[in-house]
Each structure stands twice: as C-alpha cells, then as structure tokens.
Amino acid sequence: MQLRVAGIVRESVVDGPGLRLVVFVQGCPHRCPGCHNAHTWDPAGGVDMAVEEILEMVRQNPLLKGVTFSGGEPFGQAESLAVLARQVHHLGKDVITYTGYTWEELQEWSQRDGAVKELLELSDYIVDGPYVQEKRDPALPFRGSTNQRIIHVAPSLAGGRVVMASWGSTQ
Template identity: 50%
Template sequence: MSSTDSTEIHISGIARDSIVDGEGVRLTVFTQGCPRRCPGCHNPDTQPLIGGRMTTVGAVLEEIDENPLLTGLTLSGGEPFLQPAALLPLARGAHARGLDVWSYTGFTLEELRAQKDPAVDALLDELDVLVDGDYREEERDLTLHFRGSRNQRVIDLAATRATGMLTLLYTDE
C-alpha cells in the first residue's frame, strides 16, 4: 500500500455505477461540504461541512477495481475543490487504471485558477472534464448534457490544455 492510498477523503457517499455524472459508466464520489448553498441544489445533504464519513483513496480505488465495467471516475459534491490535495491521488489512481476523470464544481474554471493554489492547479491538470459554475434555479434546463443550468459549462480540459483555448465538450445550442 502506498502512502497516497491512506490519504483521507471526506465524502457524503459513492454511486458505484452512475450513468448520469458523465459519459459512460462511472464511479461517482460525492464529497461532503459546500459553502455555496445554491437554491435548488441537486445534493443538499452534501452541503454541511460536518456529516458524511471519512474514507481513504485506497478504499475508493478498491471499489473501482471491483467493477470492470467502469469507464470513468466523477468527483462531485458537495464541493470537490474544498479538498483538492486529497482527491489528486484518487484522480491519478483512476487514470492509472485507464479511466477518465470528471469533476463538478460550483466555481468557474477562472475562479479556480485565480486561487493560485498548487493543489487546485494540480487537480485541474489531472482532470479530463470539468463541469463548472454554480447551479442557478432560474436557468434550469433538463435538456442539457450533464449539467442542470444553462450557465454551467462542460469543459474539455484535455483539449483546453492542448490548444490553450477554452474548449467545451457540449454546447447544447
């Protein structure tokens, strides 16, 4: 067991075979804690900073290893970027297993980059797709791909890094 396997993550729960949190069959980790408190939040039980449970990167990777049908890992919330250093080895472990990694966040990509936090930057560098922006009830649209309101973006971070230009995976227009 490596030292990163014992890294603790504060989670609300895990969906072991999600098809709604990104493309393909995914293991979705719902982190605990979100300061944004968006009205109409899809996961209000994940908002309090207390609650949920602690698990380890190693335990989540074992769950990934138990399901050969998985195509990806999704980090959701709560707010994953409240604990980027803990989620980084999980994202790396998923990539080492051939999975893609998505994350949802209430922050915009620009807000995350402006933090100039090395752990945030490292997690962003490890992600394939970022669904960014707070949920806005007045912009709710159930026809959108993998997001709940029109202000949110599904950003192809791999293409964005390759081209240096923000690249959306879905525009839904």
C-alpha cells in the first residue's frame, strides 16, 4: 500500500508528546491562510512511499513514543494511514493525527466512509480544526491556533462527547 508523502521527520518533539516520527502527507483541500505547510497542498506533489517503508523507520528507532500524521490532510489518505496506524499500534506506539476537519465533521464523514472511520478510531489523539491565522498563539502546545483542540479519541467515541487530552491543556 502506498502513501503520497510530502516528507518525513524521523525525530520530532514538537508534533506531540515524546519523541515522534512525523509523516507529512501530500494534498490538502483546506488551504488555510498562513499555513506552515503550504507546500503540501498540491496532491500531485511529494513522492509515493510504501507504508512498509515508513513502518521500517518506526521499527529502527526504539526511542519513539509514537507516530504523528500531519500534512497536508491525513484524512485525504485515510485508507493507507489506517493500515500504517494499525501496524504502529502493533509495535506499541501511539498515533496522533492532525486534521483541518473538526471532530464533528469527521464524525459525520465517518458515517459514510469506512476508511475515515477506521483512521479516526485508530488515532489515539486528533488535533482538529483548520489553522486560523487570526487565532495564532505560539504558546499553545502542539497546535497553531486557539480553535484547534487536542482530542483523546477513545473516551470521546465511548462517551459521545469531546474529551480533551490532558497533555494539551492551556485552553
């Protein structure tokens, strides 16, 4: 299975708690003004990579706490990322997915698209919402603007309401 990738950062401490491998997917429909990753917007950009190739990078670094999917828009490649997320969990690592969609939009979309539902359920945390330049706050941990939430997925799905991650607090 293939992913269209803008780039990979093998060791990051700014894309979620702990040491993380970050997969920046290619292609984004949101095109948020002021986006830090505007080079990821074009779905024809980037390069194709095998999911297994990315998984091998994870295997090679036992210090990783987990993998972060960013972009671009990860839910635009939900099927391939769900396959990768499942394997990341098998290695005992967690998954954080950044998205320009809101939790509520993802809930609705997941009713119609099994791959979106699967990636949503396999993400331990979702950082949701578009980047809003007017709400930019460099002091926020792990996100760019105050409208974005860090959502703990399993308890949110189980309880039918958004449960915020404790490590993302300051809102």
